[in-house]
Amino acid sequence: MSIEFLDIHKAFGTNKVLDGVTLTVEKGQIVFIIGKSGAGKSVLVKHLVGLIQQDAGRILFEGEDITHYTEREFFALRKRCAMVFQHSTLFDSMTLLENVALPIRKHKGLSHGDSLAAARDKLALVQMHEMAARFPADIGDGLRKRVAIARALTLDPEYVVFDEPTTGLDPVSAVRVDRLIRQMSDDTGVTSIVVSHDLRSIFGIADRIVMLYQGRIRLDGTPADFRGSDDPVVHQFVNGLPEGPMEL
Amino acid sequence: MIALLTFAKDQTVGIARVLGLTLYYIVRGRTDRRVVLEQMWEIGNRSVFFVIVTLGFLGAILIFQTSFQSQRLFGDVSLVGPASLPLLCRQLGPALCGLMVATRVGTGIAAEIGSMVVTEQVDALRMSNAQPVDYLVKPRFYASLVMIPALSVIGVFTAWMAGLLVSTAVYHTNPSTYLNFGMVRASDAIEGLAKAVVFGATIPVIAAHSGLEARGGSEGVGAATTQAVVNSSLAVIALDFLIGGIAFVVKAA
Ligand SMILES: Nc1ncnc2c1ncn2[C@@H]1O[C@H](COP(=O)(O)OP(=O)(O)O)[C@@H](O)[C@H]1O
Numbered sequence: 360m361s362i363e364f365l366d367i368h369k370a371f372g373t374n375k376v377l378d379g380v381t382l383t384v385e386k387g388q389i390v391f392i393i394g395k396s397g398a399g400k401s402v403l404v405k406h407l408v409g410l411i412q413q414d415a416g417r418i419l420f421e422g423e424d425i426t427h428y429t430e431r432e433f434f435a436l437r438k439r440c441a442m443v444f445q446h447s448t449l450f451d452s453m454t455l456l457e458n459v460a461l462p463i464r465k466h467k468g469l470s471h472g473d474s475l476a477a478a479r480d481k482l483a484l485v486q487m488h489e490m491a492a493r494f495p496a497d498i499g500d501g502l503r504k505r506v507a508i509a510r511a512l513t514l515d516p517e518y519v520v521f522d523e524p525t526t527g528l529d530p531v532s533a534v535r536v537d538r539l540i541r542q543m544s545d546d547t548g549v550t551s552i553v554v555s556h557d558l559r560s561i562f563g564i565a566d567r568i569v570m571l572y573q574g575r576i577r578l579d580g581t582p583a584d585f586r587g588s589d590d591p592v593v594h595q596f597v598n599g600l601p602e603g604p605m606e607l
Numbered sequence: 608m609i610a611l612l613t614f615a616k617d618q619t620v621g622i623a624r625v626l627g628l629t630l631y632y633i634v635r636g637r638t639d640r641r642v643v644l645e646q647m648w649e650i651g652n653r654s655v656f657f658v659i660v661t662l663g664f665l666g667a668i669l670i671f672q673t674s675f676q677s678q679r680l681f682g683d684v685s686l687v688g689p690a691s692l693p694l695l696c697r698q699l700g701p702a703l704c705g706l707m708v709a710t711r712v713g714t715g716i717a718a719e720i721g722s723m724v725v726t727e728q729v730d731a732l733r734m735s736n737a738q739p740v741d742y743l744v745k746p747r748f749y750a751s752l753v754m755i756p757a758l759s760v761i762g763v764f765t766a767w768m769a770g771l772l773v774s775t776a777v778y779h780t781n782p783s784t785y786l787n788f789g790m791v792r793a794s795d796a797i798e799g800l801a802k803a804v805v806f807g808a809t810i811p812v813i814a815a816h817s818g819l820e821a822r823g824g825s826e827g828v829g830a831a832t833t834q835a836v837v838n839s840s841l842a843v844i845a846l847d848f849l850i851g852g853i854a855f856v857v858k859a860a
């Protein structure tokens with residue numbers, strides 16, 4: 360069982376972002392999608408949950424072609440494949456608990472009270488239950504990210520997409536988030552697709568790495584493959600070198 | 608020129624889509640009354656002072672200038688008050704209020720929704736099975752539909768009262784001569800109210816469309832608010848013209 364992107368093309372006006380991306384994500388893995396800012400990593404993963412529609416190409420979700428799904432059909436899929444966004448996308452007007460409860464209420468149609476009880480359990484999973492009544496503005500970025508992860512886990516998804524989960528976090532919070540992702544994967548067998556350019560996370564927790572460059576896959580392999588690669592672009596990226604062939 | 612036409616077409620199609628979805632969710636979805644009340648408070652509170660000040664001054668200017676002309680042409684200003692009320696009700700009140708509210712309410716809605724778009728909160732809503740139009744646009748639509756006509760009534764009243772001040776202070780009109788409702792017909796009030804209701808329905812939809820189209824970072828939000836003002840002002844003027852025309856034909860028939 361897996362997710363397959365087949366020759367995905369996407370342009371915004373004249374800005375060609377994806378130019379034939381083919382990629383298979385196997386179940387149970389932590390797959391990193393790496394590349395410089397603006398490479399199209401977020402655009403690629405948003406295709407999977409129907410937030411963006413491709414211009415050409417096909418996407419298979421466990422063998423089912425979701426290419427022409429309607430918004431309504433994607434609803435069902437979004438229960439199985441959750442997404443943690445790059446920005447802290449908690450709703451400012453709701454408490455942390457209500458934020459986590461929203462998808463439970465909307466997707467499962469539970470009552471307000473039942474959804475809050477379920478949300479409390481999920482907050483406990485990320486050790487945030489004691490702050491349930493606080494508002495997003497009152498806590499730090501690292502904690503907000505944990506709550507966003509809890510919200511993504513509310514429906515027990517089989518797949519979770521993390522868009523730059525550690526960007527903007529201090530190093531300690533970042534390592535904690537990495538550990539949370541790894542631990543979740545090991546405990547529940549959830550498949551994680553992690554968009555990142557954080558080298559420490561990449562080599563810390565990835566099972567497999569896919570590098571996006573100029574709208575295509577530059578290299579797809581294990582962390583060891585990336586460390587040993589003699590492709591100058593890959594070499595420059597994984598070593599964080601300022602000089603090299605990578606376009607700005 | 609072609610690019611401009613294409614842009615205008617895309618905007619119109621986009622706005623029609625948001626309107627269609629809003630109406631769909633009005634029929635289909637449930638409505639959280641608390642959120643609508645919050646938005647009503649938000650819109651009313653944000654605009655009432657602004658409407659009173661702008662319409663007050665505009666009313667004062669209107670009455671002053673009309674009285675000036677009337678004095679010159681007829682040597683008499685006693686009809687200015689009664690005669691300006693139908694004009695204010697039917698035409699100037701709703702149109703000017705519509706334009707003022709288009710800037711005040713329109714920018715507010717576009718900025719709020721636009722910043723939710725660029726910070727991916729709208730994507731997060733969609734992931735939570737909450738449709739952005741249902742969740743964000745519908746409550747603002749209901750709220751504007753009530754509050755914009757209410758603001759228009761307040762605006763017309765303020766303008767006329769400011770005119771009274773000018774008229775009595777500058778032209779020494781007797782207030783009882785000015786405060787004469789005799790020239791207002793029901794059709795004037797209906798036409799004005801119809802306009803205000805239509806503006807109340809269009810401004811939030813147009814502004815929300817601009818907000819939903821926001822791209823990029825905070826510049827994207829800025830561009831969206833500008834777009835919202837331009838589009839909703841154009842719409843107010845075009846609809847004012849259209850409804851005025853329809854009313855004219857209906858009355859003639
Ligand atoms: N909704 C959109 N409309 C227009 N352009 C977009 C949109 N989303 C992303 N882009 C553009 O696509 C390119 C890739 O963006 P993105 O996938 O966010 O990069 P990153 O790899 O940093 O996540 C950027 O040039 C961005 O401006």
Ligand SMILES: [Mg+2]
Pocket residue numbers: 400401402445522523
């Ligand atoms: Mg991104």
